[in-house]
Amino acid sequence: MDFFVGIKGKDFVMVCSDTSASHSIISIKQDEDKIVPIDDHKVFCIAGEAGDRVNFSEYIIANVKLYALRNETELSTKSVANYTRGELAAALRSSPYHCNLLLAGYDKETGPALYWMDYLATLNKINTGGTGYGSYFTLSLFDKMWHPELTPDEAVAMIEAGIAEVKKRLVVAPPHYIIKIVDKDGVRVVKNV
C-alpha cells in the first residue's frame, strides 16, 4: 500500500512517499522513487493499481510536455490539476484508472499549490493531505501542526513526526521514505528516511 503525504508551506510544497515496491507479499525493491516529475516545477505522487499508475502518469506527463512544445509555454499547476481531473473523469465511466494522487507544483506568479485527487476524479486544493493507509495516522497531526507561514524545516519535522506515527501504528508500515521539496528552484530531494 503506497504512502504519500504533501504539505504546502509559505513558498514551497513538500511531498513524502514510501520507497517500497511490492507485489502482494513479495518485496521487489526498497528504494523505488515514486514521486514522478511532470516538469521542472511539478511532481505527481500517484498511488493505486499497478498498471494504471504508471500508464496514467506517463500519459499526463507526455501531454503536458506536448502542450509546452506546441505553445512554447509551461502549464500552471492549476491547469495540470484540472486537465488530470478531466482525463480521469472522462475515463471514469468506460475504463476507469484506479489511482489516487497528489499533485505538487510551484508557479512563479501564484506560488506553491498542492492538489488532492481520488480515483473518481474528485479534485481538491489542499494545504496538507495524503493518500493510503498512512494518511489515517497523519492527517490530524498535520492539522494540528500546520500554519500558513510554514518553513521547510518545520515541514520536515511534521513529516518525520507523521512517519514515526505510521511506523508505530500501521501493521504493515513501509520501512523507508523519501522527502522531496518543490519550490522556485525546482524539485530536489530533501531527505531519505
Add this chain to the structure above:
Amino acid sequence: MSIFSYNGAAIVAMAGKECVAIGSDLRFGVQLQTITCDTPKVFKVHDKLYLGLSGLQTDAQTLYQKLMFRHNMYKLREERDMKPSTFSNMLSNALYERRFGPYFAAPVVAGLEPDGTPFLSGMDTIGAVETAKDFMITGTSPDSLYGMCESMWRPDMEPDELFETVAQCLMSGSDRDALAGWGAVIHVITKDKVISRTLKTRMD
C-alpha cells in the same frame, strides 16, 4: 455504503421577500474520513443565480463545469444571463440525457427572476424537477433538514431574517449528520447585492 453518501453534503435554499438564500456545509470526505473543511457545494452561475450540488462530488464538479460551459455559450448567443427557470429546465434536460448512466448529483437551483420574484427548484439524479415557494433541500440527512425547514420557514422574510433561518436550519440539520458539517457558507441574494457569510459550526 450508498453512492450518494460517499462524500456527504447538506444544502438548504429558502425564499424570502424578494430575496433567496442558499447555503451548504463545507466538509469534503471520503466515506468516514474527512479530507478538507473548505469545500463549499454551492456555486455561482451568475449574480442572481446560484446552484447547489450534493451527492458524488466528482459528478457535482463535472456537472458544474458542463453547466457553466452551456451557460457561457448561452450568454454569448443571447447576450444576457439565463433566467433561473430556464437554467433549471436546462439542468433537468442535462441530467435526463444520462438517464441510463446518471450523474450521481442532486441539484438545488436558487435565484431571482428578472422581475425580482424568488425562484427555487430541486431535482433528483435523473432530472425530475420540483419548484417550491418556500424551501428546497438536498443532502445526506434530508429528514433532519426537512424537519428544521418545515418548522422554521415563514413567508416574506427580509434578507437578514432569511439568513438567520437558513443558518439555523443548515446547522441544526447537519449537526447529527456524520458526513456533513465542518462549517457552512450561506449566500443571500437580493436584487442589488449578494452577501456571503461563512459560519463556524460544530467541527465534527
